[in-house]
Amino acid sequence: MTGKTSRGRVFWRNAILVLLLALIGVAVWSWRDFSRFGNTPLHVSAQGESIDIGRGSSFKEIVRQLRSQQLSGASPLYWRLLAMQMRAAGKLHAGEYATPVGITPRQLLANMAAGKVLQRNFTIVDGWTFRDVLAALAKAEKLKHDTAGLDDAAIMQKIGATGEQPEGRFLPESYAYVKGDSDLDILKRAHVAMAKMLDQLWPGRDKDLPLATPYDALILASIVEKETGRADERAKIAGVFVRRLEDHMLLQTDPTVIYGMGDSYQGKIHKVDLTTDTPYNTYTRPGLPPTPIAMPGKPAIMAALHPEPGTALYFVARGDGTHVFADTLDQQSRNVACYQLKHCGND
Structure with a gap:
C-alpha cells in the first residue's frame, strides 16, 4: 500500500506541476500577445482615415465601432485590459480621431483619453475674394455650413461685424478646425485676425x-x-x-x-x-x-x-510675371507697345 500511495502522490505532484507550467505558459503567451496587441499598428487601409466617437458612447460601443471599421480584430477583452492598464477606462472623449497608417491601439487610446481630436485646416489664400472664400468653405469637410442661404449682410451680422462690407476683411491664413465647427467660426476668427493686424500695423505706417x-x-x-x-x-x-x-x-x-x-x-x-x-x-x-x-x-x-x-507713375506687365516701370506717359506708351503689342525698338 505504501508503494502505491507513494506513486500516486508522485503522479499528482507531477500532474499539478505540469498543469502549473501549462498555466504559466498560457499566462506568458497571453501577456506577450496582449503586449503585442497594444503596440501593433491597427489595420488602416489608407491615409486619411478616422474614427468618429459619438457623445455618450460606452467603451463597449467604441470597441464595436473599431471592429466594424475593421481597424482591429482583437478581443474586446484586450481593449478593456489595455484601457485599464493605461488608466484610460471611463476617460475617453467623444470626437473624431485620426487613424493614420502606423497608429497603435495604445496611441489611439492615449489620444482619446487626452481628447486629441482630429484637426483640419482651412486656408484663405492671398488674393481670394469673399466669393472665393465662401465657395471653399462650402467644400470643407466635416464643417457645418451655417452660411448657406445667408447674404453678405447676414453673414457679417452673424460674426459680429454688422454694417461692414465683407470684401478684404478676412486675413489670409490657415485656420484649424474640428468636426462640428461652423464656417461662421472660421470667418469670425479670420475677421478678428485681420482687424488685429491692421490695428498693429497702422500706427507704424x-x-x-x-x-x-x-x-x-x-x-x-x-x-x-x-x-x-x-x-x-x-x-x-x-x-x-x-x-x-x-x-x-x-x-x-x-x-x-x-x-x-x-x-x-x-x-x-x-x-x-x-x-x-x-x-x-x-x-x-x-x-x-x-x-x-x-x-x-x-x-x-x-x-x-x-x-x-x-518717381515711377506707370507700370506694365512684361508677360513673365514681372513688370516694367516708367516715369512718363511716353515711356509707358513705348513699354506697352513693346511688352503687350510686341512692337519693340524699330520693329
Whole structure:
C-alpha cells in the first residue's frame, strides 16, 4: 500500500506541476500577445482615415465601432485590459480621431483619453475674394455650413461685424478646425485676425501717406495683391499708386475694373470695359474704389503702408510675371507697345 500511495502522490505532484507550467505558459503567451496587441499598428487601409466617437458612447460601443471599421480584430477583452492598464477606462472623449497608417491601439487610446481630436485646416489664400472664400468653405469637410442661404449682410451680422462690407476683411491664413465647427467660426476668427493686424500695423505706417484710415490701407493693399504676387514688386507697385493718389491721377488699374464687372467678366478685359463706369472703375473714377477687391495678405498690407519711394507713375506687365516701370506717359506708351503689342525698338 505504501508503494502505491507513494506513486500516486508522485503522479499528482507531477500532474499539478505540469498543469502549473501549462498555466504559466498560457499566462506568458497571453501577456506577450496582449503586449503585442497594444503596440501593433491597427489595420488602416489608407491615409486619411478616422474614427468618429459619438457623445455618450460606452467603451463597449467604441470597441464595436473599431471592429466594424475593421481597424482591429482583437478581443474586446484586450481593449478593456489595455484601457485599464493605461488608466484610460471611463476617460475617453467623444470626437473624431485620426487613424493614420502606423497608429497603435495604445496611441489611439492615449489620444482619446487626452481628447486629441482630429484637426483640419482651412486656408484663405492671398488674393481670394469673399466669393472665393465662401465657395471653399462650402467644400470643407466635416464643417457645418451655417452660411448657406445667408447674404453678405447676414453673414457679417452673424460674426459680429454688422454694417461692414465683407470684401478684404478676412486675413489670409490657415485656420484649424474640428468636426462640428461652423464656417461662421472660421470667418469670425479670420475677421478678428485681420482687424488685429491692421490695428498693429497702422500706427507704424510711413508719414504723409494719402490714406486717411486703416480701411483705405486695406483697399490699397488689395489692389497691390491683385496686381502682383512677387515679393520684390509689391512696394514698388504700392509706390506708383501712392504717387498717383498724391498727384490726383486716376489709378487706372485693371483688377478694380474686373472686380466691378462681376459675373460679366469672362477672362478678358476689353477697351469698352475700361470706359464703362462702375463704382470700381478706376479709369473713370478718381481715388480708391469703395471697398477692397480681394483679401490682401500681410506682405501686401505692409507694402501699402510702406511704399517704395521713387518717381515711377506707370507700370506694365512684361508677360513673365514681372513688370516694367516708367516715369512718363511716353515711356509707358513705348513699354506697352513693346511688352503687350510686341512692337519693340524699330520693329
